Amino acid sequence: MSITYIAARIGMFLLVVWLATTVIFFLPRIASDRNPVRERLVMMAATGNLATGMEKVVEAYEQEYGLDQPLYLQYIRYLSSLVRGDLNYSLINYPTRVWDMIVQRMPYTLGLVGISVLTAFALGSLSGATLAWPGAPRWLKGALPIFLTLSPIPYFMLAIMLMFLFAVRHQWQPEWWPLLPLAGATSVTTVYDGWSMDRILDTIHHSILPAMSIILSQIGFWALGMRGMMVTTQGEDYVTLAQMRGLKPSRVFSLYGMRNATLPQLTSLALAMSLIFSGVILVEVIYRYPGMGTLLYNAIAGFDYFVIYGVVFVLIVMVAASTFILDIVYPFIDPRVRRAA
Amino acid sequence: MRDLGAESTQSSAAIQAEAETGSGASYSALSQIGYYLLHERMLSIGLFMLIALLALWLIGGQIVDPKNADPISGPQTAGPQSKYWLGTDFNGRQILPLMVHGAPLTLRIGLYAGVFGLGIGILLGFLGGYMRGPVDAFIRIISDVFITIPSLAVLVVVASTIKESSGLSVNMMGLIVASLSWMWPTRVIRAQVLSMRESNYVEVARLNGMGDLEIIFRELMPNLFPFLAASFVGAMASGILAAVGLEALGLGPQHEPTLGMTIYWSLYYGAVISNWWWWYGPPILLVAWIFISLYLIAAGLDKWANPRLRQSL
Numbered sequence: 001m002s003i004t005y006i007a008a009r010i011g012m013f014l015l016v017v018w019l020a021t022t023v024i025f026f027l028p029r030i031a032s033d034r035n036p037v038r039e040r041l042v043m044m045a046a047t048g049n050l051a052t053g054m055e056k057v058v059e060a061y062e063q064e065y066g067l068d069q070p071l072y073l074q075y076i077r078y079l080s081s082l083v084r085g086d087l088n089y090s091l092i093n094y095p096t097r098v099w100d101m102i103v104q105r106m107p108y109t110l111g112l113v114g115i116s117v118l119t120a121f122a123l124g125s126l127s128g129a130t131l132a133w134p135g136a137p138r139w140l141k142g143a144l145p146i147f148l149t150l151s152p153i154p155y156f157m158l159a160i161m162l163m164f165l166f167a168v169r170h171q172w173q174p175e176w177w178p179l180l181p182l183a184g185a186t187s188v189t190t191v192y193d194g195w196s197m198d199r200i201l202d203t204i205h206h207s208i209l210p211a212m213s214i215i216l217s218q219i220g221f222w223a224l225g226m227r228g229m230m231v232t233t234q235g236e237d238y239v240t241l242a243q244m245r246g247l248k249p250s251r252v253f254s255l256y257g258m259r260n261a262t263l264p265q266l267t268s269l270a271l272a273m274s275l276i277f278s279g280v281i282l283v284e285v286i287y288r289y290p291g292m293g294t295l296l297y298n299a300i301a302g303f304d305y306f307v308i309y310g311v312v313f314v315l316i317v318m319v320a321a322s323t324f325i326l327d328i329v330y331p332f333i334d335p336r337v338r339r340a341a
Numbered sequence: 342m343r344d345l346g347a348e349s350t351q352s353s354a355a356i357q358a359e360a361e362t363g364s365g366a367s368y369s370a371l372s373q374i375g376y377y378l379l380h381e382r383m384l385s386i387g388l389f390m391l392i393a394l395l396a397l398w399l400i401g402g403q404i405v406d407p408k409n410a411d412p413i414s415g416p417q418t419a420g421p422q423s424k425y426w427l428g429t430d431f432n433g434r435q436i437l438p439l440m441v442h443g444a445p446l447t448l449r450i451g452l453y454a455g456v457f458g459l460g461i462g463i464l465l466g467f468l469g470g471y472m473r474g475p476v477d478a479f480i481r482i483i484s485d486v487f488i489t490i491p492s493l494a495v496l497v498v499v500a501s502t503i504k505e506s507s508g509l510s511v512n513m514m515g516l517i518v519a520s521l522s523w524m525w526p527t528r529v530i531r532a533q534v535l536s537m538r539e540s541n542y543v544e545v546a547r548l549n550g551m552g553d554l555e556i557i558f559r560e561l562m563p564n565l566f567p568f569l570a571a572s573f574v575g576a577m578a579s580g581i582l583a584a585v586g587l588e589a590l591g592l593g594p595q596h597e598p599t600l601g602m603t604i605y606w607s608l609y610y611g612a613v614i615s616n617w618w619w620w621y622g623p624p625i626l627l628v629a630w631i632f633i634s635l636y637l638i639a640a641g642l643d644k645w646a647n648p649r650l651r652q653s654l
Contacts, residue, residue: 012486015482015486016486016489016490019486019487019490020490020494020495023490023495024494024495024498024499027495027498027499027520028498028499028502028503031499031502031503031517032502032503032506032507035506039505039506040505149633151636152578152629152632152633152635152636153628153629153632153633154582154585154586154628154632156586156589157585157604157625157628157629160604160608160613160621160625161625163613164613164618164622167613168613168614168616170616182613182614271488271489273489274488274489274490274491274492274493275491277491278491278492278493278494278586279586281493282586282589282590285589285590286589286608296497296590297590297591300497300501300590300591300592301591303501303505308497308498308501309498312494312495312497312498315491315494316490316491316494319489319490319491320489320490323489
């Protein structure tokens with residue numbers, strides 16, 4: 001991998017983040033000629049709802065986003081505060097910094113995204129590859145249409161369906177029917193002090209349903225893509241040659257078939273990251289999972305402006321970063337890109 | 342697009358011949374569509390599902406009184422029964438009229454996204470694919486960058502600002518989600534135009550003296566039809582997805598019962614824990630129905646557009 005390849009990817013990462021932050025700065029100003037944040041602050045001040053010291057926020061806001069200044073100056077100030085990592089204060093929980101609130105929630109969101117994407121991608125790709133190869137088990141063939149039907153349904157709607165099935169007690173459920181937690185990331189009854197083994201197990205227990213709603217929706221998508229690619233790969237001369245050389249079928253399947261067929265899948269994964277993150281945010285809302293999605297939901301409900309902006313900004317950075325990481329991983333799997341890069 | 346100047350004095354036979362090939366082409370395109378509808382199971386099932394939904398809406402509109410979708414038209418959270426087929430919600434709205442009223446609102450939001458996305462997609466895709474050079478590079482980079490940006494994040498900022506300042510309506514929701522529905526159509530159309538402009542029949546048309554616009558409308562557009570249709574359906578689906586997402590976050594039209602808003606209110610009042618399944622069940626199934634039908638239509642069109650896919654699917 002050459003420096004230019006990495007530099008180009010970093011350039012793309014910065015371009016994405018810059019363009020997105022620019023859009024979220026200008027679009028609301030085009031869409032509405034009023035300034036709801038200012039109105040909100042004025043309202044809070046009028047009803048005496050301002051926490052002590054909050055005058056400073058109002059002042060800082062006036063300074064940074066003040067309407068008396070030309071738009072381009074506001075824009076430059078906005079960008080420079082983002083570069084410094086300054087996401088301002090929460091309006092509702094005043095002395096708390098938005099950044100601190102997000103850092104607290106981030107591991108949950110990243111964990112949910114990471115685990116569910118890895119599981120779905122691995123399971124989906126593997127079953128898709130098996131389906132394209134001769135001798136695929138019948139149950140797998142039967143399962144594919146089910147997963148394909150689930151794949152266009154938004155994650156959060158699957159989440160509600162799973163909640164109905166596995167988190168609420170119904171009369172028709174037999175005795176042995178498993179019931180999983182309905183909300184949160186840990187039991188309400190237990191208070192944990194730091195991270196212990198019990199807390200980790202409890203969190204995993206609470207994460208099963210949210211993760212399952214993402215995994216179930218994705219498996220079909222990855223299986224379909226992989227099956228298509230494997231069929232193409234199967235017809236390639238190098239696979240025929242490998243078979244004629246008498247290589248073990250498992251070796252031909254994994255190293256000659258799957259490795260080549262995985263490449264377009266990784267491209268799709270990079271393109272799907274923004275949808276996956278958005279979907280996870282919504283699933284968190286359904287399960288009141290304490291990640292960034294629930295933070296965003298509460299912020300929207302109370303119009304906690306800086307928290308909304310902060311979560312959205314960090315979300316944009318996370319999606320761009322995941323695309324960047326996949327771009328960097330790609331050459332390790334594809335020697336052609338490595339050499340060209 | 343036809344010249345009315347000097348060239349129109351040319352023999353009328355040529356124009357006649359041209360008109361004939363034109364109608365011939367559209368006839369074969371129609372019969373092609375008919376052929377694929379019969380032979381492409383996914384496309385026909387998807388279309389059937391969508392038509393069934395529209396029929397349900399038309400018939401439902403006749404038998405259901407729209408007033409019954411208003412609050413206190415029935416008792417509070419009553420389960421399905423003979424008087425209220427699908428029960429009522431927490432505010433005494435009857436669910437069946439609510440669905441009949443809400444489904445077209447959700448589809449309308451999708452329609453905005455489809456029309457707008459396809460329109461911009463055609464404009465940018467043709468501009469890039471046909472002009473090439475720096476214009477194309479710019480369009481390619483911009484659409485790639487916007488695909489990477491999570492549109493829900495951008496829409497959340499816009500929608501929350503508008504909601505606070507003037508409130509949201511269904512039409513405004515449609516416009517908001519439509520503003521970010523053009524990336525995939527642009528990408529697909531641009532790629533197709535790039536490869537088609539090198540093809541033999543375009544070359545022949547150019548040698549025959551056809552102008553750029555004439556080539557675009559008479560040679561490229563008909564061949565692009567499945568891609569355009571698939572892009573339209575795809576933009577529609579992504580628009581509805583974004584809209585339901587915003588609605589789940591509480592950023593939907595507060596006073597209009599789109600399917601997403603019904604789901605939002607049911608969650609807001611804790612319908613899952615209270616086991617009022619008749620409240621959130623119908624809108625979820627309807628939205629799933631819409632997504633599955635759009636997915637089948639898009640996949641069927643894809644197969645039509647790329648014959649190579651036919652073996653693998």
